[in-house]
Amino acid sequence: MIEAAALSGTLRRLKTLQGAEQRRHQRVRIALLGRYMLSDRREYPCQTVDMSPGGVRLTCAVVGAIGERVVLYLEHIGRIEGVIVRHPPGGFAVQLNATPRKRDKIASQLTWLANREVLGLPDGRTHERLTPTQPSVTLRLESGLEFTARLIDISMSGAAIAASERVPMGATITVGRTPGRLVRHFEGGFGIQFLLPISPDRFHDGMTL
Numbered sequence: 001m002i003e004a005a006a007l008s009g010t011l012r013r014l015k016t017l018q019g020a021e022q023r024r025h026q027r028v029r030i031a032l033l034g035r036y037m038l039s040d041r042r043e044y045p046c047q048t049v050d051m052s053p054g055g056v057r058l059t060c061a062v063v064g065a066i067g068e069r070v071v072l073y074l075e076h077i078g079r080i081e082g083v084i085v086r087h088p089p090g091g092f093a094v095q096l097n098a099t100p101r102k103r104d105k106i107a108s109q110l111t112w113l114a115n116r117e118v119l120g121l122p123d124g125r126t127h128e129r130l131t132p133t134q135p136s137v138t139l140r141l142e143s144g145l146e147f148t149a150r151l152i153d154i155s156m157s158g159a160a161i162a163a164s165e166r167v168p169m170g171a172t173i174t175v176g177r178t179p180g181r182l183v184r185h186f187e188g189g190f191g192i193q194f195l196l197p198i199s200p201d202r203f204h205d206g207m208t209l
Helices: 002-024 100-119
Strands: 033-037 043-052 055-059 069-074 078-086 091-096 136-141 146-154 158-162 172-175 178-186 189-194
Touching (some): 043 100, 055 069, 055 078, 158 178, 172 189
Antiparallel strands (some): 033 043, 033 069, 136 146, 136 172, 146 158, 178 189
16 A cells, blocks of 8 residues: 555655656747857857747748757847757757756746737847947838938847838838848837848848848
8 A cells, every 4th residue: 555655645745746847948939039059160140939948849941950050049049059950840849958047047048028019019139239339320212211310229120210211110221231120119200120130140230130
């Protein structure tokens, strides 16, 4: 009886641990823009389909080989590394190489992003922002209209711009040569989210968009 009770207790603990592990690695359907670098150091744009602290599925044009190491930079998540483990339609899936601390951080970020989407919360400023040394920039709308504005600050994922022109929310707008969309208005200007984040090696206060 004692052995049976001990075995039953062990099984319950195993089920509890398995449930906790499943919750920790629960996949979240979320569309984050990003870039990835394959082992030959070529970089390409991508977008996530779903993600967990242990893995991510991407939509992309160039598919790496199974077992190939890949470095990812995803908006709101940052830099992560992993190995390509399968080829779903339209892209590939990556098993992430991360410490338990990094996995917990990713879990918190995914929870925040999922709640933000459900609640309709505004974008958070999750990336470092720099004041550019060359603040003057030319903006171009889809209509072909161009005008000069001033960069207040920039991050890898977007920019705050001082301008007198009124541009509608959601409009596609090219900042220099960097395409983006208008995501917020503020007094004296507006905020732009880039369609693809800037590569970390290009990001510095003297960069040209």
